[in-house]
Amino acid sequence: MKKVWVIIRKEWSEVFKNRLVLGTVAFLPLLFTAIPLVTLYYTGTGNNADSAIAATDLPPQFAQLCGDLNGTECMQYYIVSQFLILFMLIPLILPMTFASYSIVGEKRTHTLEPLLATPITTFELLAGKALAASIPGILATWLAFLVYEIGARILAISPHVLARLSDPLWLIAIFISGPLLAIAAVSIAMMISSRVNEPRVAEQISALFVLPLVGLFIGQSTGLLLVNQTLIIYMTIGLIVLDAGLLAFATQFFQRENILTRWK
Amino acid sequence: MTDNTQVSSQYAIRLQDLTKSFGETLAVDHLSVSIKRGEIFGLLGPNGAGKTTTIRMLSALIAPTSGTAWIDGNQLGKQDQEIRRNVGILTESPGLYESLSAERNLAFFAQMYEIENISESVEKYLRMLGLWDRRFEAVGTFSKGMRQKLAIARALLHEPNVLFLDEPTSNLDPEAARLIREFIASIKHDGRTIMLCTHNLDEADRLCDRVAVLKSHLLALDTPTALRRKLFGRSVVFHLHKTLPKYRETVKKYQFVKSAEIVDNKLLVKLDKPEEQNPILIRSLVQAGAEIQFVGELRRRLEDVYLQLIDMEKSQ
Known part of the structure; x- marks a missing residue:
């Protein structure tokens, strides 16, 4: 495992010198944290008797999501929960950006052959690259969520809303589905990277895999579907199955000789 | 072992x-x-x-x-x-x-x-x-x-x-x-x-x-040297003040001389054992009136060997 760590450190020292990647890593979590906090702030400042919303005024799917929250609380919770998907985009987009650059970079600089000539195992190489790509995205997600949690405690209009914003739905999404998404993203990006020669091409193709989550976000915003605990649990189970399949496929896919002869 | x-x-x-x-x-x-x-x-x-x-x-x-x-x-x-x-x-x-x-x-x-x-x-x-x-x-x-x-x-x-x-x-x-x-x-x-x-x-x-x-x-x-010898044999170059046809005939009378030719002011002689045969040729050339400036072995380039081998492979 020592070599895995050596690979991770090398990857980070290389990738973090790339301003575009560094900018993406910093900007995306900042943006995705700011949006729900600003929303919380504005929905909270309107919380007075004149603007109070009756629970009966809300659409049925709101009631299904809110349970015993009053109308105004439900409104705030509903709007902010829309942005849960944004947090789940971070562990998808950041590892993809990393993986696209780190693997295609090996091709462009022809470093793969001397690297494979060392006594490193294929598992160590791939694990190092996958972890180097995943860890920053996962940590950034968790950090962004921590900032959001602190902000939510200050800005939530009531303890009931706060309790909902910290319920298992969010925790499962951030701490379990997030890393699973990162693994899926890295596996997909690595496979795509092995077939193309430009980081941008790898990134653009990989970006297509963000679409299901964007679809989820749009579906929820338009009221077509409801992101609740059941959906997140199903999604997590689906991701476990997907990751297991992708990792098994990746292990088959990345044979040492294939890596060398195909990653030109 | x-x-x-x-x-x-x-x-x-x-x-x-x-x-x-x-x-x-x-x-x-x-x-x-x-x-x-x-x-x-x-x-x-x-x-x-x-x-x-x-x-x-x-x-x-x-x-x-x-x-x-x-x-x-x-x-x-x-x-x-x-x-x-x-x-x-x-x-x-x-x-x-x-x-x-x-x-x-x-x-x-x-x-x-x-x-x-x-x-x-x-x-x-x-x-x-x-x-x-x-x-x-x-x-x-x-x-x-x-x-x-x-x-x-x-x-x-x-x-x-x-x-x-x-x-x-x-x-x-x-x-x-x-x-x-x-x-x-x-x-x-x-x-x-x-x-x-x-x-x-x-x-x-x-x-x-x-x-x-x-x-x-x-x-x-x-070895590069052995390959040269295998393909081209050994050639000695006699740099002469004047190259006359009679000098070529002088060396050609010896059976151990495989070939002799005049190129510019040089006499190129193909031999098997130049270390033994050169002194005999030098003596004969001097007796025939040749003014020998230098004597050296013609060193074929490895490129000649390589190209010869590739040509031989193509022709097969």
Whole structure:
């Protein structure tokens, strides 16, 4: 495992010198944290008797999501929960950006052959690259969520809303589905990277895999579907199955000789 | 001692019917060669002759389709990790991390090779190759020659007994190429076995103890001098003040003279044993009135040998 760590450190020292990647890593979590906090702030400042919303005024799917929250609380919770998907985009987009650059970079600089000539195992190489790509995205997600949690405690209009914003739905999404998404993203990006020669091409193709989550976000915003605990649990189970399949496929896919002869 | 131990003590590299196919393309065809310890061995051949594929197989980067090889006593396919640990490779392209410094590049590979005294090894080779003063600079700012030097340093970091050098001086300016050649010659004295893959035949001639000419299969294998003699025999050049037809006739009367011809002011004579036969010819020429300015052996270039072999292969 020592070599895995050596690979991770090398990857980070290389990738973090790339301003575009560094900018993406910093900007995306900042943006995705700011949006729900600003929303919380504005929905909270309107919380007075004149603007109070009756629970009966809300659409049925709101009631299904809110349970015993009053109308105004439900409104705030509903709007902010829309942005849960944004947090789940971070562990998808950041590892993809990393993986696209780190693997295609090996091709462009022809470093793969001397690297494979060392006594490193294929598992160590791939694990190092996958972890180097995943860890920053996962940590950034968790950090962004921590900032959001602190902000939510200050800005939530009531303890009931706060309790909902910290319920298992969010925790499962951030701490379990997030890393699973990162693994899926890295596996997909690595496979795509092995077939193309430009980081941008790898990134653009990989970006297509963000679409299901964007679809989820749009579906929820338009009221077509409801992101609740059941959906997140199903999604997590689906991701476990997907990751297991992708990792098994990746292990088959990345044979040492294939890596060398195909990653030109 | 077992057979393998005997083999490993005598030969650094031994190939036995080593073959590699990519689909229907036969890249290396039943190659059998034994290379002694401390030898600089040249692998010559046109593009696509299987030189790089051979080096890749011997570095345990790709697996042979059939046949096997022993590298520093370790058998290919059975002890691949040991092979990777004990050989150094300079790939066709230097393959360095451009955003990292020279020192960081070497330190990374030193960790991959599990070297104990990383900083000492890195310093040793950076100093040896004249890169110490620029150790903190990103490799992306380096010239081609500097990158090649750094790649050679990387190949040597773990003190391998066997070194594979794939086109070490290609695309370098003459000065940088000379420096690299001098360095290769110097590391031979450390007892390392070097397999040099090159298109630069003059370089192979100067550096290699033996050369193999490949075109998927082995066309020829010997010392450059022996190959010249096998293909062209030995020719002596008599530089004369005046070249007259009678001088040619003078030497031609001897049975040991295989051929004699006049080219400009030189008399070219093909012989088997010039060391014994030259004095006889010199005496006869002087008696015939020739004024001999110089006598020397005509040194065929390795390029002539190579082209002759390739032509012979084409005509078959």
